[in-house]
Amino acid sequence: MASESNQVIQRLFQRFFRDELSALSPADRAAFESEFEGRYGELLERSSSTTTTSFSDLVGFGDGPIKPFDSLQMPLLRNDFDESIIPPQLQASAELYYIYQMDRMKLFQVVDVLRRLFQNGQIRIQRGPGARGLYILEKWRPIRYKRRDRLIAYRRVFNYGRAPVPAGAIVNRSFHFMLVAFMNAMSQYFQDLTIGQVIRGSASINDRPFAALATVQRVGTDLRYHLDRSSYGNILALTRETGQYVQQIFELFDAPDIKKSFDANTKWDVIEAVANRHLGGAAEMSQRAKMADAGRRVLQYIAENEFRTTITPAEFDADAKKMGSQADAWLAAYRLTREGRRFPGLDGDRVHWSYGLNRNTASRIAA
Structure with missing residues (x-):
């Protein structure tokens, strides 16, 4: 035409x-x-x-x-830029984030300690399911991806740690700033929405909520893009293999004879007891467990959501309402961690902090 x-x-x-x-x-x-x-x-x-x-x-x-x-x-x-994202890569990044938080909780170190104690006869188990699990632990361990591979994956996808980056690999250097910005934006959106509904008296009085949807969409789109471009290669295979290993570790820690050996009621008590006795103390277990679960759910939501600007506020609210609670839970847990207590971008200046700008630079750009 x-x-x-x-x-x-x-x-x-x-x-x-x-x-x-x-x-x-x-x-x-x-x-x-x-x-x-x-x-x-x-x-x-x-x-x-x-x-x-x-x-x-x-x-x-x-x-x-x-x-x-x-x-x-x-x-x-x-304009199909946003549709060019590969969802399986982002899903793998969400699982990798969970694995990272378990690593920070010393999960992999604890299982190595248990294996050493079993071999040296320093733990009072011999015939139960936990003893059998420790005996065949070598069969469960990842075949191709060891600790070094995990550390490189954390550095590539999240810029966490100090592992050397392979030549030519893309490092997602802005991930943590973007993640904090997205959690703040999502939390603030539903706080403003609640305030707007209270002021109006009902959610149906006006079809436009008192909240900034554009901030959530912008930060979410950028986070999707940077996760996609940094998660090529072995990230999908690594998360599958390591995820199976983590599942087996949890089943091992939940064995009755191992729990009895450490006077523990749950598998988390086993991790805490071993870490306190042999690894210099537990590593913020409550906070890391909540960050692992909430962070994985939010990243899965980002992987499945295209953040279309044509979506109505009502549609967005119905789809993202549960993620507002997850963002609040993640922020509450992160504020109590050692690095979270000194991170300056938790409140305010959400968009400026998404790329890791310092306060003076952000103020100059805003002006």
Whole structure:
């Protein structure tokens, strides 16, 4: 279709939105608006060109004479940047984050200590399921990906630790700042939404919430992009193999004879007891456990969400409401960790902190 026809369609739909939809009630307008937006996009797509024949006509290389601009088809320019993300890589990053927090909790060190105690006869077990598990522990251990591989993966995807980065690998240097910014933005969004509903008295009085949705979408989109570009290679395979190992470790720690040896009621008590006796103390277990669970859920949500700007606030609220609670839980736990107590970007300046800018630089950019 020629460019003139394309422009006519745009003018007609703009007039329709302005004259017709404005006369409807808020409930009817919300019901029809998204449907007409979809129809509008379909018509524009049909009236545009997806081939290069228009360029040939423009420069005179076509079958006929050179055509005027009004007779040429409008080019169809697709902005599919956000859709180019590979969800399995982001899902693997979410699992890797859980594994990282378990590593910080000294999970892998504890199981190595138990194996050494069993071999040296320093733990009073011999025939139970825990003893058998320690005996066949070598069979459960990751075959290809050891501790060094985990440390490199943490450095690549999260920029955590000081492991050397392989030459040519991409390091997600802004991950932690973006993660804190997203948690803050998500938490602040639902706090503002709650305040708005309390002030209005009901969620149905106005179809626009008192909250900033754009901040959540912007930080979430950037976080998706940086996780995607830094999680190529063995991250998916590493999380599968190490995740199976972590599951087996938890089953081992939950064995009755091992729990009895340390006077423990749960597998978490086993980790704490071994860490306190042999590893210099437990490492913020309560905080790390909550950060592992909440962080993994939020990253899974980011992996599955495209953060479309055309989504309505009501649709976003229904989809992300549970993530607001997870973000609050993550922030509450992180504030009590050693690095969280001195991290300056937990409250305020959420977007400026997403790339790790210091306060003076952020203030200059904002001005």
